[in-house]
Amino acid sequence: MTSITKSYVLSRMLLLSGVGFCLGWLLGNAFLGLSVVLMTYCLWSVKELFRLLDWLHAAKDRNEEPPESKGLWGEIFDGIYRLQKHHGRARRRLSTVIDRIQSSTTALKDAVIMVDRHNNLEWWNLAAEELLGFKTPDDKGQPITNLLRDPRFVDYFEQGRYQKPLLIPSPLNDEYQIEVNVTVYGRGNRMIIVRDVTRLMQLEIMRKDFVANVSHELRTPLTVISGYLETLIDGLHDHDLPPVWSKAMNRMQEQSLRMQGLVQDLLTLSKLEAAEIDENSAVSLRPMLHAIVEDGKALSGESQHKIYLECPEDAELGGCAHELRSAFSNLVFNAVRYTPAGGKIYVRWWQDEDRGHLMVEDNGIGIDPIHIPRLTERFYRVDKSRSHATGGTGLGLAIVKHIMLRHGGRISISSHPGKGSKFVCHFPKKRLMILADE
Template sequence: MTTISKSYLLSHMLAYMIVGFSLGWFVGEPFLGLCVVMGGYFVWSFRQLFKLLDWLNDPKAKSKEPPESKGFWGEIFDGIYRLQKQHSRSRQKLAVVIERIQESTAALNDGVVMIDNQSNLEWWNPAAETLMGLKMPDDQGQLITNLLRDPRFSDYFDQGGYQKALEIPSPINPDHQLQFNITVYGKGNRLMTVRDVTRLNQLEVMRKDFVANVSHELRTPLTVVSGYLETMLDSLGPDSGLPPVWEKALNRMQEQSLRMQNLVADLLLLSKLESAEAQSDENGVHVKTMLNSIVEDGRALSGENQHQISLDCDEDVFLAGSSSELRSAFSNLVFNAVRYTPLGGKIHVRWWQDKEGGHLMVEDNGVGIDPMHIPRLTERFYRIDKSRSQNTGGTGLGLAIVKHVMLRHGGKLSIRSHPGKGSRFVCHFPEKCLELEHS
């Protein structure tokens, strides 16, 4: 078939004009002939146009053949018919794809909910009906915040960030815990996935209870063992009746029992940080006083290693929070710097404030850490070098404690380090934690 183009149309128009002008020339009226031929051509074109409109307006036009015609009108009819067929095939393929997507999402155990840019429910799979109690078609087109009325969900939905998932009780069964994840797509549309995490939460509670109970039960026997070891070491001497070779064994046993006591204490502290409600001291925490005390403890821990520990902090700085928790976090950072900085190394402790809040930095020029380990440093018992950690007497829980303390105070911990270039740990506190004047 001939492809319709501007040149094709112009050539046909020019041909009709030449024919009309030639016929009129033979009868002595060239312009009259031109008008007659072009008028007939326009009448015929209008008839073809009416045929096209009747065909397009016919409800059965999709299945009917186009009207018969000649010339470029025939090309137009055939072209529209081909486009209709292509459109029909595309719609069929799209319908098959949509059907497969719906079938696959229907098979998911997690709920999937589509929400338009006006926050109205568009579509959801059967799992969402089970988890959230949605009903089709009654809830279709309803505002999602009208169906999930938990204030925490409304705040989460309106914030627009959605970097973290939200966990709240199920609206139809408070004993079940649901996790919501939202992804924005298109022009403000949202895809929400819903997962039942009740079992996971129960397992996490069981784990925390187990660790807390075991740690608590170990406390008493460890205290007894440590006490007897201390008594035996104090009684060692020529008149004790014990062989001198036992002194080394008893000292080693006392070191390990002390290490186990520290481990139990850290585990109990972590359990408390995970389960107990966050509490703040009424008058806030005087940062300079606390840091002075921690730095002095760090110098005592350094002992003969003679680390140079410096402190830079203003006098009138107060921080809203729990003094015991903050002391645990800050001291862990300072003591770690002492343990992993070579003889005579420098450790700098600094507190400063800016428009983003308050910041505590503990920086050293010690052995440093390979950046590949940094993402996992705050995991429990994660060790870069097991032998080095055992030699320093660490429990492997210090940075995990720091992380939990910062989370409870609305802050975060950042770490920067390179092997041989030392490490820099910074605790970032939001502005709401600052109390510039002692109340």
């Protein structure tokens, strides 16, 4: 049917009105003729409206074509029918896409779970039934916290802090470990992805045990080698040795000492990874930092670095004293090693309403920002030759990172070549213990 415009409808109405008026005028009453024609048109329109309603009700149950009609009502019937066809095709396309998505997620080994804004289960794939024990269709509409009742998951899910995944035992078997990732989408809806990481955890434990065992076994022979080298060097000190032998023995002693330091750092890392904090008391920061600063000045020696300390007398921090000392001294000693002679190093402690902060800042050679994300990785070095020259093992910042994690904190790093570096340890509020002012 040709599309009907507003002008066409108005012209038809005017034509009908004109015909009615003329017929009435010929019969002696123009307005009566006009009224009869308009009333007839209204009755016809009501009839067509009833036909439209009957068709719409019938179309809900079966796909029927619209009834035949003319003029404006014919256009309405055809227009609604075209919309129905378009929406039907769109629904079929969406249904096909949804079926493909569900088929692909069903094939995944990771569990995929959809939760609505009321925390009720909407949909899950087959892996969720295997990993978590969900049952179809019995569990549909159930609150997810009724099915995953681990207190750690409940806290994680309700707090809404999903930046990091959660590791918990599987609800079906405590020997299996699962990793939970939550993504918020739409209006409070959540998609939960659960992975079985048991194998990865076992490999990580094997790696840690291997490093710890190897480091432990290497410590004794290295101590023996270093001891004999020291004895030989001291015993032959008064004898005239060829320069080649003298240089070789000194290099051997340097490398044995470096290996001892490396083994000790590996053992420290293994201990930090394997156990919880074995000591948690109020640590007075001022005396500890003052002692570290004095050690830094001794390490500086002839380089005569200027090290400044700013810390309140009553500053305290809850934690393990020897671990905190290890972290802070690592940062200060690194600043000494990588700052040219006569450089300045600032050690400062302060706190705000939410956290406590320990900063070590220097005006040394600095670091290219592209290296900063990897600085706390084990054995990562910006310049290997420079690290060997300073005696570094490549594990210092990794130790600092693990100590901060054990204390619920984090370390931030900012640096630019030629402009120095700034390392800041951030501690949570719960570890701040400030003595009340009298």
